[in-house]
Amino acid sequence: MKKALVALVILTLAFMPVFGAAQAEKAPAQKTVTVFGAFVDEEAYRFEEAIRPFEERTGIKVVYEGSKDFETLISVRVEGGNAPDIAGLPQPGLMANFASKGKLVPVWPSLSALLDKNYAPVWRELGSYNGTTYGIFHRVNAKSFVWYPKKAWAKAGYVPPTTWDELNRLMDRMVADGHTPWAVGIEAGGATGWVGTDWIEDIMLRTAGPEAYDKWVSGEMPFNAPEVKAAFEVLGKIWLDPRYVYGGKNYILTTSFGDAQQPLFTDPPRAWMHRQGNFITSFFPEEIQANLEDEIGVFALPAINPEYGIPVLGGGDQFVVFNDRPEVRQFMEYLATWESGKLWAQTGGALFPYLDQDLSAYPNAIERSLAEALVNAKVFRFDASDLMPAQVGAGTFWSGIVDWVGGKNLDTVLNDIQRSWPK
Amino acid sequence: MALPTKHDDRPLRHHRIGRLVVSAVVPIITGVVLWAGFLFLKQGAAPPAIIALAAIIWGVGGVALLFWVSDWLVNRLPLRAAKTLQPFVFVGPALLILTWYLVLPTLRSLYLSFFDAQSKNFVGLANYIYAFTDSRMRESFVNNLMWIILGTGGSVGMGLLIALLADRSRYEKIFKSIIFTPMAISFVGAGVIWRFVYAYKPAGEMQIGLLNAIVTLFGGEPQAWITLRPWNNVFLIAILVWLQSGYAMVIISAALKGVPSSIIEAGRIDGAGELRIIRSIIIPHISTTLVTVSTTIIIISLKIFDIVYTMTGGQYGTEVIASMQYKQMFTFYDFGKGSAIAIVLVIAVIPVMWYNLRQFSKQEGF
Numbered sequence: 084m085k086k087a088l089v090a091l092v093i094l095t096l097a098f099m100p101v102f103g104a105a106q107a108e109k110a111p112a113q114k115t116v117t118v119f120g121a122f123v124d125e126e127a128y129r130f131e132e133a134i135r136p137f138e139e140r141t142g143i144k145v146v147y148e149g150s151k152d153f154e155t156l157i158s159v160r161v162e163g164g165n166a167p168d169i170a171g172l173p174q175p176g177l178m179a180n181f182a183s184k185g186k187l188v189p190v191w192p193s194l195s196a197l198l199d200k201n202y203a204p205v206w207r208e209l210g211s212y213n214g215t216t217y218g219i220f221h222r223v224n225a226k227s228f229v230w231y232p233k234k235a236w237a238k239a240g241y242v243p244p245t246t247w248d249e250l251n252r253l254m255d256r257m258v259a260d261g262h263t264p265w266a267v268g269i270e271a272g273g274a275t276g277w278v279g280t281d282w283i284e285d286i287m288l289r290t291a292g293p294e295a296y297d298k299w300v301s302g303e304m305p306f307n308a309p310e311v312k313a314a315f316e317v318l319g320k321i322w323l324d325p326r327y328v329y330g331g332k333n334y335i336l337t338t339s340f341g342d343a344q345q346p347l348f349t350d351p352p353r354a355w356m357h358r359q360g361n362f363i364t365s366f367f368p369e370e371i372q373a374n375l376e377d378e379i380g381v382f383a384l385p386a387i388n389p390e391y392g393i394p395v396l397g398g399g400d401q402f403v404v405f406n407d408r409p410e411v412r413q414f415m416e417y418l419a420t421w422e423s424g425k426l427w428a429q430t431g432g433a434l435f436p437y438l439d440q441d442l443s444a445y446p447n448a449i450e451r452s453l454a455e456a457l458v459n460a461k462v463f464r465f466d467a468s469d470l471m472p473a474q475v476g477a478g479t480f481w482s483g484i485v486d487w488v489g490g491k492n493l494d495t496v497l498n499d500i501q502r503s504w505p506k
Numbered sequence: 507m508a509l510p511t512k513h514d515d516r517p518l519r520h521h522r523i524g525r526l527v528v529s530a531v532v533p534i535i536t537g538v539v540l541w542a543g544f545l546f547l548k549q550g551a552a553p554p555a556i557i558a559l560a561a562i563i564w565g566v567g568g569v570a571l572l573f574w575v576s577d578w579l580v581n582r583l584p585l586r587a588a589k590t591l592q593p594f595v596f597v598g599p600a601l602l603i604l605t606w607y608l609v610l611p612t613l614r615s616l617y618l619s620f621f622d623a624q625s626k627n628f629v630g631l632a633n634y635i636y637a638f639t640d641s642r643m644r645e646s647f648v649n650n651l652m653w654i655i656l657g658t659g660g661s662v663g664m665g666l667l668i669a670l671l672a673d674r675s676r677y678e679k680i681f682k683s684i685i686f687t688p689m690a691i692s693f694v695g696a697g698v699i700w701r702f703v704y705a706y707k708p709a710g711e712m713q714i715g716l717l718n719a720i721v722t723l724f725g726g727e728p729q730a731w732i733t734l735r736p737w738n739n740v741f742l743i744a745i746l747v748w749l750q751s752g753y754a755m756v757i758i759s760a761a762l763k764g765v766p767s768s769i770i771e772a773g774r775i776d777g778a779g780e781l782r783i784i785r786s787i788i789i790p791h792i793s794t795t796l797v798t799v800s801t802t803i804i805i806i807s808l809k810i811f812d813i814v815y816t817m818t819g820g821q822y823g824t825e826v827i828a829s830m831q832y833k834q835m836f837t838f839y840d841f842g843k844g845s846a847i848a849i850v851l852v853i854a855v856i857p858v859m860w861y862n863l864r865q866f867s868k869q870e871g872f
Binding site: 273499 | 642839
C-alpha cells in the first residue's frame with residue numbers, strides 16, 4: 084500500500100513537466116496587452132465592455148485584472164520584475180514613485196498630441212512628474228456635489244442655492260420649517276474621516292483658492308496656517324451645530340459614508356441634503372436608483388469666494404505604461420479618446436474628462452449635468468488627501484477630522500497634523 | 507517507518523560501492539522530481555483544476571517523500587550515526603521553517619527599524635524615539651495597558667467565578683458549554699457581532715443596537731458607545747472578555763477538579779466558610795493554573811489588533827500598539843517606524859512568553 088502510494092506520487096510528479104510543456108506549446112500567437120488596476124467586479128466588467136471595440140478593430144487582446152489590494156500588489160509586481168504592460172494608478176503619488184525610479188515609459192509624441200487635444204491642461208499636470216508626462220486619465224470622478232430629494236424639495240418650495248449665502252439662508256429656512264438640513268456620515272472602517280477631508284478640501288478651494296490649495300497639498304503651507312483653520316471653521320459652522328446636521332456629531336462619527344444618505348429618503352425626509360461624489364448614486368435605495376431623475380436632484384456645492392468660480396474636486400485612475408510595445412502604445416492612444424469611454428458612459432456610473440465628449444451618451448440628466456460641471460469647471464483639483472504623504476493624507480488628516488468632530492480643540496488638531504508631516 | 511535493520515555481515519567491496527551509489531542516486535532523483543513539480547506549478551500552464559490537484563499532491567506527497575527518503579537514508583548509516591541523526595529528520599524541517607518564517611523576519615525587522623521609511627538611510631534610534639514620544643503612540647501604550655489589566659483581569663476573574671459556580675451546579679456541563687461557545691468565534695467575527703450590539707441611531711429612529719435598544723426601553727438617550735472616551739476602550743475590552751472567559755473557565759475548571767476534596771472537607775470541619783475555603787484552599791492550589799491562563803491572555807491583550815481594527819480602526823482614542831504598527835507599515839509605507847513598533851511589541855511580549863513557558867514546563871514537563 085505504502086509503496087503503491089509512493090509510486091503514484093513519483094509518477095504524478097514525473098509527468099508534470101511533460102504536461103506543462105504540452106500546454107506551453109499552444110501559446111497564443113495573438114498580441115496581448117495586460118492591464119492591472121484597482122477597480123473590480125461590476126466596474127471591471129464595464130471597463131472590459133468599453134474596450135471591446137478596440138479589441139474587435141485591432142485584433143489585440145486586452146486582459147484586465149483588478150485587485151482590491153492593488154496599491155500593495157503593484158509595488159510588489161514592479162519590484163519583482165513582473166510589471167503589467169499598463170497599470171491604472173488611483174493616486175498620483177504612486178505614479179511619481181514609479182517615475183522617480185525610472186520604471187515608466189513617458190508619453191510619446193502621438194499620444195501627447197491626443198492629450199493636448201482631448202483633455203484640459205490639468206490632466207496633463209496630474210499625469211506628470213518633474214516635467215515629463217506619464218499618465219493618461221480615463222474614468223474620473225467628481226466630488227463637489229450636493230444631492231437632495233427632489234419631490235420633497237418641490238413640496239416644501241426649496242430651490243437649489245447658487246451662492247454660499249443662499250445656502251446658509253436655505254439651511255436656516257429648513258431649520259425654521261422644523262427640518263434638519265444635512266445628513267453626514269464619515270465612518271469607513273480603517274479609513275474613517277475621509278468624507279470630512281473631502282469637505283475641507285472643497286471649502287479650501289472655495290475660500291483660499293487653487294493656488295493656496297496647491298501650496299497646502301505640497302506642504303508649503305502648513306496645516307496650522309490661518310487659511311486651513313478658516314476652512315475648518317466654515318465647516319464647523321455646519322457640522323458642529325446640531326440644528327444643521329441630522330443626529331449631530333454622534334451620527335457623523337458612527338454612520339458609514341455609504342449609509343449616511345438614507346435619511347434623505349424617508350417620508351418626510353429626516354435630512355434634506357447630502358454632499359458626496361458621483362459614485363454615491365449606487366448606494367441609493369433600489370427604488371430611488373430605478374427612478375433617479377424623478378427622485379433626485381443635484382447641484383454643485385456653491386462658490387464662497389466668487390473669484391474662484393465653482394471649483395470641482397475629484398480624482399481618477401491614470402494609466403501608465405511599464406512595457407513599451409507597439410500594441411501597448413496603440414491601446415494607450417485608444418484610452419486617450421472619447422470612444423474608449425462612450426460605452427461605459429452609456430451604462431452609467433462613470434464620468435469622463437474628454438473635451439470632445441458627447442454629453443448625450445450619459446444615461447440620465449443627473450450624470451449629464453455632473454459631466455458638464457466637470458468639463459466646464461474653471462478649477463479642477465485632485466483630492467488633496469490622495470496627494471499628500473500617506474502619513475497625513477491617509478493618517479493624521481483623517482484622524483484629525485475625527486478628533487475635531489469628537490470635541491478636540493481645533494488648534495491642537497491642526498498642530499498635531501502639521502507635526503506628523505514627514506520632513 | 508522502517509526500523510534500523512541489522513546490516514550485512516559480509517562486507518564485500520563492490521557491494522559497498524553499490525550501496526554508496528544507491529544512497530547518492532535516490533536523493534538526487536527525489537530532488538529532481540520535486541524541482542520539476544515546482545517548475546510545473548510555477549509555470550501554471552495547465553487548467554486550474556489540474557494545478558490545484560498537482561499542488562496538493564506535490565505539497566503533501568513532497569513532504570512525505572522527503573521524509574521517507576531522508577529517513578531511509580539515515581537508516582542506511584551505521585547504527586550509532588543513525589541514532590544520533592534520527593531526531594533531526596523529525597525536528598529539522600520544523601526548525602528550518604521556524605528560522606525562515608520567524609527568526610529571519612524578526613532580525614530583518616530589527617535591521618529595518620534603524621532605517622527611514624524607504625529603508626534607504628540609516629536613522630539611528632529616531633524610529634524608537636518616535637515610538638515612545640509620539641502622542642498617538644503614547645495613547646496606544648496607555649490603551650494597551652488598559653487592555654492588559656482589564657482584559658486579563660476580566661477574563662480570568664469571569665472564568666474563575668463561572669468555574670467555581672458551575673462546579674457547584676447540577677447543570678455544570680450545559681453552563682460551561684454555553685460560556686465556552688464564543689471561543690469558536692474569530693476576533694474579526696466577534697467585532698462584526700459587537701458592532702451591532704453597540705450600533706447607534708439617533709433618538710426617534712428604531713435602535714438596531716442591542717445596548718441602545720435596552721437604554722431607550724428604560725427611557726434613556728441613545729449613546730454612540732464606541733466614540734465615548736475613555737469608556738469606549740472598556741466596551742472594546744468587554745469583547746475580549748466575552749471571547750476569552752470561556753478559555754479561562756475551562757482550564758481553571760479542570761484545575762478545580764484536582765483540588766483534593768479531603769482538604770476542603772478538613773477545612774469545613776475546622777469551621778471555614780465557603781469564601782474562606784476558596785481563598786485559603788482552592789486559590790493556592792490552582793495558583794499555577796491561574797498564572798498560566800493570565801500570562802496567555804496578557805500576551806493576547808498585548809498583541810490585540812483585530813477587535814480594534816474592525817470596531818473603530820483605532821479612531822476615537824482607541825488606538826493600540828499593533829494597530830499603529832499596521833498603519834505605519836501598510837497604510838503609510840513607513841517600514842522604519844512600522845518595524846520599530848513591531849520590535850517594541852516583541853520585546854514587550856518576550857518576558858511574558860518566557861514566564862508562560864516556564865509555568866507550562868513546571869506543570870506538565872513542556
